Amino acid sequence: MKKEDIPQDPSALHNVTKEVSYAVDENGNYVTELSTGWDVKIKALDVAWSDIEKKLADAKQKVLNNEASPLLYFMELKLMDIQILSAYTRFWKWQVKRHLKPRVFEKLSAKKLQRYATAFDVTVEALKNVNLNETGV
């Protein structure tokens, strides 16, 4: 890549930082230059986020239909999967899977709920009384 070809498209890093890019100058020597972003990868990141939003909407619907416990919603909200959630709560993966069922979730002790609340960085109250019709829990 030539120095003058380093893309300078406005990305989400705007106002936070610019990234170092390596490119060759007019004499063919490598130099570094700051770049604000590249449209191609900005779009790639957009795809990742629209996937996340879709999964979140699905999770929300499942919780509303009583097909999954609110934990599923929070798990998607915090970009976690069962493996990560299990690591944060120190529950086994099979336990997390069980807790994702509404019936099992209803009977969880306050102590166990607290472990989930800590992992999601929310209160136990918010976990139990999540109102999915409002935006931004």
Added chain:
Amino acid sequence: MKPEYKHLQAAHCENGVTTSLLQHYGVHQITEPLAFGIGSGLFFIYIPFMKVNDGPAISFRTMPGMIFKRTCRSLAIPILRKKFSSKENARQALDNRLESGHPAACQVGVFYLPYFPKEYRFHFNAHNLIVVGKEADNYLISDPIMETITTMTSYELDRVRFARGPLAPRGQLYFPKEERVVTNEQMKQAIITGIKRNVRHMLYAPGNIAGISGIRYTAKKIKKWRDTLGLERSRSYLAQLVRMQEEIGTGGGGFRFIYAAFLQQAYTYHPVDELMDISNQFTKAGDLWRDAAIQASGIYKGRLTEQQDYNVMGDYLLDIAELEKKAFKQLAETVKKLR
């Protein structure tokens, strides 16, 4: 506690931390490309049985932690690396190091990193930064991705040091144990070792998912994605490939440009003309990776939807594999001439 520290911005966090720390500890010759090359950072792997954020697990670089380890070992610099079981001990060890007037590097998770924009916060646990001092409850952080020194409260730092999930850092702390002067002769030998190891990894890695054969394997997979995954998921897969290749940390072109820069700098230690020629080949490889990314973006933006478009994408990777194979073969020959 605010020791003099020269912040260094780099393309990649581990290169940056390695370069910055080594410069601080007296190795004035080290640069980001040299650290990357001596640490044999260039790689390719596609792990088919693993998923990252529901997408393919692809990496363009070597395993986290290896660049620092190999570079220090090649230059005979003793290092200390420690994990902790409790936050208290981890914090105490860091504070002790800072009190003695020395910076220390930490492996951290990105998800709770307060100064990162939300769009970039995924559960990725192999980010690296340097803690250079402490003022009241605030730690001064030299993060190679940032343009200047930032701060984190002790609570925030604890949280990212003890992020959990795959590659959990477990409070990991590391630094060179003492100041060292490195001779140019040592640099020359380290460069040779780094090149040889990288040739080995790219050309002779066992199995078909790593190195050059990994690129070919991925090419074949991509051509099948449209049929096996359907349009929507294959778009997400391609977007993930491009993010691994180009997102902050790679210097562009899946680290190929940094490697090309390394070979140019290697030339100043080993004036053998072939090195410059091979450097050009890696620049071409990086350019091709970027052309491939543009093709991929046509697909995930929804402009290109035909099987033919996936074939073109796969063929890009086959061309790249051919080009890199040739470059590494030539590098393997050239490295024999270096003394």
